[in-house]
Amino acid sequence: MSKKPARAGRRTEALTKAQIVEAAIAILDSEGVAALTFRTLSTRLATGSGAIYWHIANKEELLGAATDHIVAAAMDAAKVPNRKPREAIRAIATAVFDAFDAHPWIGGQLSLAPGRTGMLQVFEAIGGRLVALGVPAKDRFDVWSALVNYIFGVAAQNADNARRAEEGRTREDMLGTLAEAWGQLDASQFPFLHEVAVQLPGHDDREQFLAGIDLILDGALERRP
Amino acid sequence: MSKKPARAGRRTEALTKAQIVEAAIAILDSEGVAALTFRTLSTRLATGSGAIYWHIANKEELLGAATDHIVAAAMDAAKVPNRKPREAIRAIATAVFDAFDAHPWIGGQLSLAPGRTGMLQVFEAIGGRLVALGVPAKDRFDVWSALVNYIFGVAAQNADNARRAEEGRTREDMLGTLAEAWGQLDASQFPFLHEVAVQLPGHDDREQFLAGIDLILDGALERRP
DNA sequence: ACCTGAACACCGTTCAAGT
DNA sequence: ACCTGAACACCGTTCAAGT
Numbered sequence: 050m051s052k053k054p055a056r057a058g059r060r061t062e063a064l065t066k067a068q069i070v071e072a073a074i075a076i077l078d079s080e081g082v083a084a085l086t087f088r089t090l091s092t093r094l095a096t097g098s099g100a101i102y103w104h105i106a107n108k109e110e111l112l113g114a115a116t117d118h119i120v121a122a123a124m125d126a127a128k129v130p131n132r133k134p135r136e137a138i139r140a141i142a143t144a145v146f147d148a149f150d151a152h153p154w155i156g157g158q159l160s161l162a163p164g165r166t167g168m169l170q171v172f173e174a175i176g177g178r179l180v181a182l183g184v185p186a187k188d189r190f191d192v193w194s195a196l197v198n199y200i201f202g203v204a205a206q207n208a209d210n211a212r213r214a215e216e217g218r219t220r221e222d223m224l225g226t227l228a229e230a231w232g233q234l235d236a237s238q239f240p241f242l243h244e245v246a247v248q249l250p251g252h253d254d255r256e257q258f259l260a261g262i263d264l265i266l267d268g269a270l271e272r273r274p
Numbered sequence: 275m276s277k278k279p280a281r282a283g284r285r286t287e288a289l290t291k292a293q294i295v296e297a298a299i300a301i302l303d304s305e306g307v308a309a310l311t312f313r314t315l316s317t318r319l320a321t322g323s324g325a326i327y328w329h330i331a332n333k334e335e336l337l338g339a340a341t342d343h344i345v346a347a348a349m350d351a352a353k354v355p356n357r358k359p360r361e362a363i364r365a366i367a368t369a370v371f372d373a374f375d376a377h378p379w380i381g382g383q384l385s386l387a388p389g390r391t392g393m394l395q396v397f398e399a400i401g402g403r404l405v406a407l408g409v410p411a412k413d414r415f416d417v418w419s420a421l422v423n424y425i426f427g428v429a430a431q432n433a434d435n436a437r438r439a440e441e442g443r444t445r446e447d448m449l450g451t452l453a454e455a456w457g458q459l460d461a462s463q464f465p466f467l468h469e470v471a472v473q474l475p476g477h478d479d480r481e482q483f484l485a486g487i488d489l490i491l492d493g494a495l496e497r498r499p
Numbered sequence: 500a501c502c503t504g505a506a507c508a509c510c511g512t513t514c515a516a517g518t
Numbered sequence: 519a520c521c522t523g524a525a526c527a528c529c530g531t532t533c534a535a536g537t
Contacts, residue, residue: 063520087511097522099513104520108511157381157434161452169459169467176466190473193466195424195486202427209382227386234394241401241418242394248415261420261490268493288501312530322503324532329501333530 064096066104070114074152077115081215082154109158113165116158121167123148124174134178135266141174142200142262146255149204153212159201172197184269192269199265203258210254224250289321291329295339299377302340306440307379334383338390341383346392348373349399359403360491366399367425367487371480374429378437384426397422409494417494424490428483449475 072093076085087108091098105111127144129137149155161168176193184192214220231239231246297318301310312333316323330336352369354362374380386393401418409417439445456464456471 086509088509091523097524098511099523100521102512157430159431160434160438163455169464173464173467176470180466190470190477191482191485192489193470194482195489198428198431198483198486199420199424202431203423205382206384206423206427209385213385230388239394239398241405242398245401245415245418252415257416257419258423260416261423264417264420264490264493265486266493267496268489268491271492271496311528313528316504322505323530324504325502327531 064094064100064104066114069094069101069104070111070118073111073115074118077154078152082156082212085154110162112156112158113160113162116155117165117167119148119152119155119167120145120171124167124170129174134181138175138178138182138196138266139259139262141171142196142259143255145171145200146204146207146258149208150211150255153208153215155205155208156212157205159205168201171200175200179269182266182270185272188269188272192265195265196262199261203261207254207258220254221250224252289319289325289329291339294319294326294329295336295343298336298340299343302379303377307381307437310379335387337381338383338385338387341380342390342392344373344377344380344392345370345396349392349395354399359406363400363403363407363421363491364484364487366396367421367484368480370396370425371429371432371483374433375436375480378433378440380430380433381437382430384430393426396425400425404494407491407495410497413494413497417490420490421487424486428486432479432483445479446475449477 069090073085073090076089076093087098087101091101094101101111105114123144124141127140129140132140159168172193175196176189179189179193179196210223211220214223218226228246228249231242231249234243234246236243294315298310298315301314301318305314312323312326316326319326326336330339348369349366352365354365357365384393397418400421401414404414404418404421435448436445439448443451453471453474456467456474459468459471461468
């Protein structure tokens with residue numbers, strides 16, 4: 050027997066990057082982004098904080114890998130092969146939107162480091178449907194770029210709103226407050242916002258997100274070679 | 275005479291929030307987001323770190339106010355009143371894109387706290403042009419939402435790429451590396467990315483961003499009541 | 500009312516030492 | 519090869535004490 054008793058939960062096999070990323074996601078989901086530190090993470094993994102650095106370069110890589118894990122899982126869950134192209138694009142966009150909304154700690158960790166296979170899958174899936182949809186070859190790169198940037202950009206902004214709502218009022222409260230503020234804006238200086246204020250509380254963020262996808266696709270299909 | 279000589283640069287008037295925000299922007303622009311701490315900021319302002327908290331609640335509010343200051347300045351500089359509606363929208367979008375690109379520390383600080391007048395000005399300016407463009411009233415809210423979300427979301431993602439490029443290779447280097455990686459992808463599994471790889475190095479992010487604006491507007495104008 | 504700056508309660512990251 | 523955990527060099531934020 051060694052002097053120290055074996056610690057409960059001490060692993061017997063080597064850590065893996067996947068284990069670390071999954072533990073990080075568990076902390077992020079249950080306690081939020083502020084709770085993810087190398088100390089809480091190493092405690093949960095029953096190891097020393099320095100051990101994590103053997104597998105992961107730094108916190109940015111950790112958050113990036115966690116984000117890509119969520120994206121890849123969302124793509125796996127969104128079964129799209131048998132759908133018509135436009136429906137497939139809408140299904141992929143919805144999957145990303147819902148995944149970000151369910152894991153609102155996802156922020157600006159959307160870069161394309163090597164090994165970000167989840168994002169690559171989304172990129173390819175969207176691009177492939179544009180060919181099937183009949184978007185002219187000369188427009189394809191721009192349409193694809195607009196779509197993937199829109200999807201990830203808007204989903205990330207929505208997630209950030211959800212995160213802020215979590216730590217305070219509900220989303221309905223926030224929209225109500227915003228509608229009231231815009232309704233009190235000077236109608237001669239802000240006629241549009243003054244008018245659109247009434248539509249804020251009732252609207253569905255997800256539906257509006259998908260309406261934007263349709264606008265881009267409609268614009269793309271109007272183009273002829 | 276007091277025992278301690280008056281410190282050089284000691285202010286004689288009270289701090290203002292505007293002074294703090296401008297000093298913060300100066301640090302962010304010249305030394306990056308990691309260099310902005312309450313210690314560097316209070317040193318530059320010749321005050322104590324706690325003094326800043328008399329005027330600003332916390333770092334999130336500081337970064338949010340700095341972001342809105344940049345947006346407001348960009349809107350002021352982008353003279354759009356005499357343009358045709360579509361050109362005005364393109365000018366506003368370009369102004370936001372360029373401002374974010376020039377201040378790449380702008381990240382996810384895009385929320386709508388009270389007093390964010392810069393973002394409100396962009397929102398109103400875009401909305402007003404949609405009326406002038408003849409977008410049907412029933413579509414206006416969705417088209418407006420798609421446009422402003424696209425503009426801020428894509429501009430923020432581009433800024434984040436610019437920030438990452440700063441602390442390493444150039445943007446051209448990064449695009450070249452990405453093109454090479456995508457070019458080596460299995461062409462049967464990733465046909466679209468394999469093909470689009472060749473277009474990556476030569477493309478202009480700003481032009482592609484504007485192409486997305488046009489797609490949304492074209493999609494919107496195709497709708498009839 | 501506004502400022503000072505030490506103190507508090509943390510961080511991410513490194514690294515000599517272990518197995 | 520992989521892990522340990524103390525140590526380093528910081529942070530944001532608070533607050534008693536000043537003017």
